[in-house]
Amino acid sequence: MKLKNFILAGFAGGIVDFLLGWLFYGFVFSSYFPPEQMPNLLFIFLGCMSFGFLASYLFTELTNLTVFSSGLKRGAIVGLFVALINNFFVRAGSMEVNYEGFAIDVVIAIIIGSIVGGVVAAVNGALSRP
Helix, strand or coil: CCHHHHHHHHHHHHHHHHHHHHHHHHHHCCCCCCCCCCCCHHHHHHHHHHHHHHHHHHHHHHCCCCCHHHHHHHHHHHHHHHHHHHHHHHHHCCCCCCHHHHHHHHHHHHHHHHHHHHHHHHHHHHHHCC
16 A cells, blocks of 8 residues: 555545535535535535545555546546435435536536546656656
């Protein structure tokens, strides 16, 4: 296990996820996702770090991606499935489902997942060079 690559790429991916989430959910699409109350930023940060480390594990340990463009493609797929899992479970308890919000959230997750995957792969590649 390349522990250094895993940790640094995971941390970079988590930070990118947090910043992109803040941009997309906090500003660009804030009308679709208005906060019902002040969100717990610590939990949001920890969730973003968890995604960064998931991508890092997948891309540094299982597939050894070292090129940004490869990370973009695979990150989009991971983002898609994470978004679908999250949205299906979150909306399972709702009486009314906002399908437009569901779809927008999945698209946002694909974009964020793609960029996070690219960053994780690029950091892994930079650290893998002799």
